Amino acid sequence: xxxxxxxxxxxxxxxVSAFVKSQYLSLEREGLEMMLFxxxxxxxxxxxxxxxxxxxxxxxxxxxxxxxxxxxxxLVASAGTLFSSxxxxxxxxxxxxxxxxxxxxxRFFIRHVWxxxxxxxxxxxxxxxxxxxxxxxxxxxxxxxxxxQQQAREICGFDNDHKYIIWCSHPTRTxxxxxxxxxxxxxxxxxxxxxxxxxxxxxxxxVKYMCAADLLLLTSVMEGSPNVIKEAMACNCPIVSTxxxxxxxxxxxxxxxxxxxxxxxxxxxxxxxxxxxxxxxxNGRDRILxxxxxxxxxxxxxxxxYDSL
Numbered sequence: 340x341x342x343x344x345x346x347x348x349x350x351x352x353x354x355v356s357a358f359v360k361s362q363y364l365s366l367e368r369e370g371l372e373m374m375l376f377x378x379x380x381x382x383x384x385x386x387x388x389x390x391x392x393x394x395x396x397x398x399x400x401x402x403x404x405x406x407x408x409x410x411x412x413x414l415v416a417s418a419g420t421l422f423s424s425x426x427x428x429x430x431x432x433x434x435x436x437x438x439x440x441x442x443x444x445x446r447f448f449i450r451h452v453w454x455x456x457x458x459x460x461x462x463x464x465x466x467x468x469x470x471x472x473x474x475x476x477x478x479x480x481x482x483x484x485x486x487x488q489q490q491a492r493e494i495c496g497f498d499n500d501h502k503y504i505i506w507c508s509h510p511t512r513t514x515x516x517x518x519x520x521x522x523x524x525x526x527x528x529x530x531x532x533x534x535x536x537x538x539x540x541x542x543x544x545x546v547k548y549m550c551a552a553d554l555l556l557l558t559s560v561m562e563g564s565p566n567v568i569k570e571a572m573a574c575n576c577p578i579v580s581t582x583x584x585x586x587x588x589x590x591x592x593x594x595x596x597x598x599x600x601x602x603x604x605x606x607x608x609x610x611x612x613x614x615x616x617x618x619x620x621x622n623g624r625d626r627i628l629x630x631x632x633x634x635x636x637x638x639x640x641x642x643x644x645y646d647s648l
Contacts, residue, residue: 340372346408348378369635427453430474433563434462456472458474482546532611556607
């Protein structure tokens with residue numbers, strides 16, 4: 340089966356997000372013939388150009404499936420497959436907490452245009468009001484391996500006199516609310532607690548920070564199934580997170596993880612305090628295996644969607 344992956348190519352000059360590439364490679368390992376089509380640029384002109392380029396590629400390659408990631412790339416895939424027998428699968432990666440124009444048009448496309456739609460959490464399916472297959476992104480456990488914490492701290496330059504709270508995103512991304520993270524850590528009134536943003540790093544580097552850190556902090560206001568949470572779990576890193584996407588479900592019963600209401604700074608501070616007092620590694624990696632959230636298991640679930648078409 341030949342599949343073209345369509346995804347935003349704006350992250351690092353024409354490359355796609357690491358989790359999209361990871362899923363692409365996992366499907367390739369399962370024997371699918373994979374092609375990658377990054378959508379470069381922003382705005383309607385960029386999407387119109389991408390549509391024309393995708394139409395040419397489809398006429399040449401004749402894939403069975405075009406799998407788009409994010410709803411806007413789903414529009415490109417829909418227009419690009421006009422007048423062809425290629426099926427369109429769209430992965431919705433975010434969530435829709437409010438009734439907006441975007442939620443209305445996404446719901447329309449799910450019902451009337453796209454051949455199959457995948458969401459990353461049950462919460463997103465509920466928000467859209469449509470029963471949809473829930474297939475979170477998987478974690479490559481061969482890449483997110485366990486490194487002894489002291490060794491990882493030496494690699495990352497972390498000393499043993501401080502407690503390191505990593506926050507994995509670019510601080511300028513407003514929807515991630517780094518300001519909440521800063522305020523929550525300041526309220527600890529603990530000179531030993533260090534908030535350490537991790538961004539523009541490869542997966543191999545992120546592994547080391549997750550194994551070195553005392554906890555991972557997520558302060559987003561909207562997520563589908565945040566990859567950073569599953570990656571931290573794979574490294575047995577304690578977690579404090581806002582209640583977004585499937586975080587509540589995936590971390591339930593994992594000691595050393597705390598989920599708090601969105602925007603509740605005192606609750607974030609208290610969660611951080613509890614996680615630092617926990618002072619041990621978690622059993623998050625066991626939970627990843629228990630729920631079948633490895634890239635291999637997730638690839639098989641995606642292939643079953645392709646096969647159904």
